[in-house]
Amino acid sequence: MTDMHEPTGTPKPSAGEEPDLSAYGLGGSGHRRHLTPEEAAEMEKKVRQVELAISLVLRIGVVVSVAVIAVGLVLMFAHHSAYLPISGHFSFHKLTAQSTPFPHSFSALGSSISHLQGRGIIVLGVLILILTPILRVAVGVISFLYEEDIPMALITLYVLAVLIGSFFLAGA
């Protein structure tokens, strides 16, 4: 009777849950707390490495997106000298009106970038920024697998699937 676990399984979370959460059975992450001090220290080290990896991914994503957006802004102002004066009659409303064209599909974006248009390059930088949280979840899947934490890896995989699915549902 020493090492018995309740045979009841995991109670289902109430809303918006993954259907097969209760099917994982025993051996979930909660048992980690009974590790020996050496094992716990080893686990702590692994978790720390994972956190550093995620932090690095984000940092690279953020720096690259800022750089790309900045290049796009410079190109936009370089191509349109009318935008540059600090005072004058040229209002920014001409650029933010509904009729102003800017790329919002991947094909339009591709041709805009190939012509080195500032707007297209800015949109590319913004898309890199949008990708950073998705990349973070993807790194999460890998890192939970690395920690041999299957329930958490499955949860993260579900979140990743919904994220990628939402892009396809949008028709991007």
Place this chain on the structure above:
Amino acid sequence: MTPIDFVISLALISVAAGVLGSLIGLGGGVVIVPVLTLLYHVDIRLAIGASIVSVIATSSGAATAYVRERMTNLRAGMFLEIATTTGAVSGAYLTTLLPTRFLFVFFGLVLGYSSFATFRRRHTDKPLTVSKDRIANYFNLHGSYYDPAEQREIPYKVVGTKPGLSLMYVAGLVSALLGIGSGALKVPAMDSAMHLPMKVSSATSNFMIGVTAAASAGVYFVRGQIDPIIAAPVAIGVLVGATFGARVLGRVTSKTVRLVFVIVLVVISIEMLQKGIFP
């Protein structure tokens, strides 16, 4: 106002939005949308697109500092994202079915109440030492963080995963339906229902809002709501501000974070009630 004035002034305002957003875990949309519509008279559709960009910028910018300081509870955040992303996707299909005015009034009241509940907890903010929540124990959602303001490691236990999940589903739903930052519901859910420490709630919400926003960003891009000349200054300004705000979170006390959060929540709640009653 010429284009260059617009870009520079908006970037500076965005820095402030990034600092505030990353401090309380709400994303910069709270500041960006009213500034763009009221100050610059930009179309609301483009303002919402810029808000999505600012939310992701807040989340990713702040996270580069937070994760190192280990305030974000990644396990709890990822676990709760099941409900939020599912809510966000189902919300996208309900938009036409539900009357928006009613939703604004309803959630204005909900946020008004949660600002009160968050305020009331200001003296009883002790982290839990035991948890009988079986889901939290199974997934080991408990954690600990180093608080530079108190100069010690603070361990805590998580409870209330079921009400937490339900609230997170609603948060995802609302953000898709009304285009408001779901952080306004996420922080109270983690603070009041799940008893995470205030700073951990804020940092974890910061992580989650980026993921939730990314789930709807594709739709905004395809609909042409992400205008580069607005998005560029917002993205750069908010990223700079959020990186700074994330460092501030370490130094200020939990009580300060809580009070700033309550004030912003009251403002959002009034804003929503106003949109519902006098559209």
